[in-house]
Amino acid sequence: xxxxxxxxxxxxxxxxxxxxxxxxxxxxxxxxxxxxxxxxxxxxxxxxxxxxxxxxxxxxxxxxxxxxxxxxxxxxxxxxxxxxxxxxxxxxxxxxxxxxxxxxxxxxxxxxxxxxxxxxxxxxxxxxxxxxxxxxxxxxxxxxxxxxxxxxxxxxxxxxxxxxxxxxxxxxxxxxxxxxxxxxxxxxxxxxxxxxxxxxxxxxxxxxxxxxxxxxxxxxxxxxxxxxxxxxxxxxxxxxxxxxxxxxxxxxxxxxxxxxxxxxxxxxxxxxxxxxxxxxxxxxxxxxxxxxxxxxxxxxxxxxxxxxxxxxxxxxxxxxxxxxxxxxxxxxxxxxxxxxxxxxxxxxxxxxxxxxxxxxxxxxxxxxxxxxxxxxxxxxxxxxxxxxxxxxxxxxxxxxxxxxxxxxxxxxx
Amino acid sequence: xxxxxxxxxxxxxxxxxxxxxxxxxxxxxxxxxxxxxxxxxxxxxxxxxxxxxxxxxxxxxxxxxxxxxxxxxxxxxxxxxxxxxxxxxxxxxxxxxxxxxxxxxxxxxxxxxxxxxxxxxxxxxxxxxxxxxxxxxxxxxxxxxxxxxxxxxxxxxxxxxxxxxxxxxxxxxxxxxxxxxxxxxxxxxxxxxxxxxxxxxxxxxxxxxxxxxxxxxxxxxxxxxxxxxxxxxxxxxxxxxxxxxxxxxxxxxxxxxxxxxxxxxxxxxxxxxxxxxxxxxxxxxxxxxxxxxxxxxxxxxxxxxxxxxxxxxxxxxxxxxxxxxxxxxxxxxxxxxxxxxxxxxxxxxxxxxxxxxxxxxxxxxxxxxxxxxxxxxxxxxxxxxxxxxxxxxxxxxxxxxxxxxxxxxxxxx
Numbered sequence: 001x002x003x004x005x006x007x008x009x010x011x012x013x014x015x016x017x018x019x020x021x022x023x024x025x026x027x028x029x030x031x032x033x034x035x036x037x038x039x040x041x042x043x044x045x046x047x048x049x050x051x052x053x054x055x056x057x058x059x060x061x062x063x064x065x066x067x068x069x070x071x072x073x074x075x076x077x078x079x080x081x082x083x084x085x086x087x088x089x090x091x092x093x094x095x096x097x098x099x100x101x102x103x104x105x106x107x108x109x110x111x112x113x114x115x116x117x118x119x120x121x122x123x124x125x126x127x128x129x130x131x132x133x134x135x136x137x138x139x140x141x142x143x144x145x146x147x148x149x150x151x152x153x154x155x156x157x158x159x160x161x162x163x164x165x166x167x168x169x170x171x172x173x174x175x176x177x178x179x180x181x182x183x184x185x186x187x188x189x190x191x192x193x194x195x196x197x198x199x200x201x202x203x204x205x206x207x208x209x210x211x212x213x214x215x216x217x218x219x220x221x222x223x224x225x226x227x228x229x230x231x232x233x234x235x236x237x238x239x240x241x242x243x244x245x246x247x248x249x250x251x252x253x254x255x256x257x258x259x260x261x262x263x264x265x266x267x268x269x270x271x272x273x274x275x276x277x278x279x280x281x282x283x284x285x286x287x288x289x290x291x292x293x294x295x296x297x298x299x300x301x302x303x304x305x306x307x308x309x310x311x312x313x314x315x316x317x318x319x320x321x322x323x324x325x326x327x328x329x330x331x332x333x334x335x336x337x338x339x340x341x342x343x344x345x346x347x348x349x350x351x352x353x354x355x356x357x358x359x360x361x362x363x364x365x366x367x368x369x370x371x372x373x374x375x376x377x378x379x380x381x382x383x384x385x386x387x388x389x390x391x392x393x394x395x396x397x398x399x400x401x402x403x404x405x406x407x408x409x410x411x412x413x
Numbered sequence: 414x415x416x417x418x419x420x421x422x423x424x425x426x427x428x429x430x431x432x433x434x435x436x437x438x439x440x441x442x443x444x445x446x447x448x449x450x451x452x453x454x455x456x457x458x459x460x461x462x463x464x465x466x467x468x469x470x471x472x473x474x475x476x477x478x479x480x481x482x483x484x485x486x487x488x489x490x491x492x493x494x495x496x497x498x499x500x501x502x503x504x505x506x507x508x509x510x511x512x513x514x515x516x517x518x519x520x521x522x523x524x525x526x527x528x529x530x531x532x533x534x535x536x537x538x539x540x541x542x543x544x545x546x547x548x549x550x551x552x553x554x555x556x557x558x559x560x561x562x563x564x565x566x567x568x569x570x571x572x573x574x575x576x577x578x579x580x581x582x583x584x585x586x587x588x589x590x591x592x593x594x595x596x597x598x599x600x601x602x603x604x605x606x607x608x609x610x611x612x613x614x615x616x617x618x619x620x621x622x623x624x625x626x627x628x629x630x631x632x633x634x635x636x637x638x639x640x641x642x643x644x645x646x647x648x649x650x651x652x653x654x655x656x657x658x659x660x661x662x663x664x665x666x667x668x669x670x671x672x673x674x675x676x677x678x679x680x681x682x683x684x685x686x687x688x689x690x691x692x693x694x695x696x697x698x699x700x701x702x703x704x705x706x707x708x709x710x711x712x713x714x715x716x717x718x719x720x721x722x723x724x725x726x727x728x729x730x731x732x733x734x735x736x737x738x739x740x741x742x743x744x745x746x747x748x749x750x751x752x753x754x755x756x757x758x759x760x761x762x763x764x765x766x767x768x769x770x771x772x773x774x775x776x777x778x779x780x781x782x783x784x785x786x787x788x789x790x791x792x793x794x795x796x797x798x799x800x801x802x803x804x805x806x807x808x809x810x811x812x813x814x815x816x817x818x819x820x821x822x823x824x825x826x
Contacts, residue, residue, distance in 0.1 A: 008530075009530065009683060010528065010531055010532045010535075010554070011532065012528075013683060014683075016686040017686070018682075040483065040484050043479035043480075043483045046479060046483075048472065048475060048478050048482075051472065051478070051482065055468040055469075056468075056469075059461065059464065059465040059468065062461060066456035066459060067456075069456065069461075069464065069666035069667070069668040069669070070453065070454075070456045071453050071668065103692075104517060104695075104696075105692055107690075107691070108691065111692065115423065115425075115426060116426045117421075117422065117423055118423055119423045133690070133693070136690045140528075140687070140690055141423070249484075253482035253483070254482070254483060255481060255483055255484070255485070255697035255698050256696060256698070257692065257693075257694075257695070257696045270422060270427075273429040273431060274429060277429065277520075277550040277552075277553055278521065279516075279517040279520050279521040279670065280518055280546070281670075282517075283669060283670045283699055285668050286696055286698075286699065
């Protein structure tokens with residue numbers, strides 16, 4: 001029923017639209033569909049025994065339990081911020097508990113950062129393609145998006161510098177196994193990006209939910225680690241421009257909703273006030289459980305997930321190699337959950353998805369939604385995180401057959 | 414260390430300030446202080462056994478546990494939305510699960526509503542005094558606040574109508590035992606306010622976290638219930654202007670962070686998208702546990718809390734009556750957690766607090782922060798939710814002695 005008197009929405013919210021793709025994908029939650037659409041962790045790997053033990057220990061201690069189910073401070077549970085600090089320090093970042101804010105997942109971290117910085121019309125730099133959830137949430141603050149294309153080493157420097165000349169509020173990047181592209185920014189490129197950031201005074205938001213899910217090659221220092229090193233050099237400019245966004249969702253479990261931001265003290269102090277205004281604090285109990293899990297099974301989870309997801313990535317890459325048409329290209333990610341496809345320009349991936357669901361019971365995400373500007377409609381994201389290798393091979397083979405048919409038909413037309 | 418290169422904050426966030434009071438109150442978390450400052454539930458009443466059982470049952474079922482710790486839909490866990498719907502329907506509200514959004518506490522509900530409606534400069538109507546957390550979060554969207562004074566029946570109608578003529582985006586009210594004033598809006602006043610809202614097309618956000626904590630007199634129909642009745646009458650205008658904000662924090666436990674919004678379908682559909690952009694969804698496990706608790710012990714919690722908090726309210730009211738200076742006035746709330754004091758104009762409650770902490774080890778919240786405009790500095794909020802009646806009496810007597818001395822000194826000066 002139309003409501004003649006709903007007060008008018010603020011513009012940033014009025015423009016929020018349900019993604020067509022998400023609506024389409026809602027329809028495919030059926031066991032006969034082989035879905036590469038998800039991009040979520042396989043729940044078979046959740047550390048349920050450790051979770052069970054953590055709750056039992058918490059609830060066996062009434063004083064601790066009362067604390068766990070009471071209101072708490074907006075900054076977040078101190079032992080968890082201490083664990084995160086240790087984790088970041090082990091990765092060469094000069095973190096401190098008072099410069100870490102716990103958020104309700106990394107998504108809320110992006111929301112707060114967008115809200116803290118963006119006035120309508122402000123420029124914001126993103127890679128093209130980029131994480132859909134970042135485009136959506138930053139979009140609610142009505143920035144002017146500047147998209148920078150990527151090569152196999154990350155965003156292209158000449159175009160990044162041109163973007164930085166437009167005085168953006170920040171540059172948002174996923175340096176490791178980017179969702180959706182799977183691209184990892186090389187060390188050399190990271191150093192060059194950081195140097196540009198300092199030259200132009202642009203904050204770098206680095207979104208690192210997947211960094212532990214690395215299946216080959218050594219870890220590459222984060223922007224925050226490189227900046228910590230830079231800030232120890234003589235003649236540095238004293239600016240802390242890197243903002244690190246992390247998450248326990250991919251390694252432990254998403255539903256505790258534990259993410260964090262580590263950055264400059266001025267920024268974190270402001271974001272603590274924003275957290276207080278926005279939802280007071282993240283669930284105390286969840287933070288306590290997450291702290292216990294992080295201390296007892298973060299390392300074993302990482303080992304387990306690397307082994308399992310590597311097998312799945314390898315199965316998908318091998319199946320693509322074996323069966324896909326030669327005029328389709330794809331990325332070969334060192335980690336994460338995603339492979340990015342680029343089809344010949346005659347293929348519209350949204351149309352392809354509709355056919356794939358209908359005719360071969362395979363799903364994926366068309367790539368258009370991952371562009372803040374100038375969508376490339378001949379792209380798609382495949383996730384290999386759910387499903388056994390055999391099922392992955394089966395799905396890729398079906399998709400390959402559909403593509404061969406379509407391309408043959410296109411050539412004939 | 415000053416950071417010369419922090420990108421400038423967006424104005425709504427730049428203006429966020431740590432409350433002086435909150436900083437002062439941080440210093441008083443010492444056992445020798447009798448604190449009436451809190452306004453939080455007494456953790457001694459948390460249903461810890463039921464919580465323990467709920468987690469045990471959840472984790473004993475691996476399939477359910479995997480669902481509980483996985484990502485889930487932004488709308489919220491359907492059985493919980495169904496329980497909330499039943500709860501609202503039992504209170505004469507024409508709710509439906511698809512018009513309920515689960516939020517991370519009622520605070521996030523206010524954040525989303527502010528974000529959905531307020532463009533900078535838009536008028537927003539609040540009672541004076543009003544909930545501090547609402548003033549803070551709405552303030553981040555930079556509205557023009559219009560404050561409407563209250564009498565013992567709620568906001569004053571002539572002033573409310575004058576405010577509605579300025580075309581506000583919404584009017585925010587806490588109809589039952591308002592935090593901080595303790596005032597309950599009478600049925601007659603509610604009907605008149607709702608009629609004005611329909612005449613001027615103004616949305617009413619009713620914030621109802623305390624409504625179950627009623628210690629005397631029968632429940633009064635909410636704006637949403639009155640509107641449901643109105644919408645069944647012939648000749649109604651078909652508008653759904655009442656927006657209900659609820660919470661499980663006061664009856665069950667705050668740290669599950671479960672609040673909700675029930676409103677017009679157009680609004681809820683938009684807010685689901687905002688929830689998705691903002692933090693994806695509230696903790697799945699917490700929603701499942703909250704659903705179990707709501708079904709098994711909501712009624713018994715309400716009964717237990719009514720009895721315990723009534724005793725504390727009665728102790729505070731009796732002590733005020735017995736010992737306070739006659740030129741101090743206070744409210745007599747039918748429920749909730751708060752009593753509102755108005756001192757003679759010579760008393761500045763912020764100065765009084767500093768003296769009270771230093772000299773008599775008693776704390777409360779000065780009232781100034783609860784005004785969006787024109788602070789009354791001779792007001793204070795007392796909470797009776799924490800502490801046994803004997804300790805409440807002791808604290809009020811100490812405060813009375815301090816006040817008698819101050820007022821005597823003021824008269825002598």
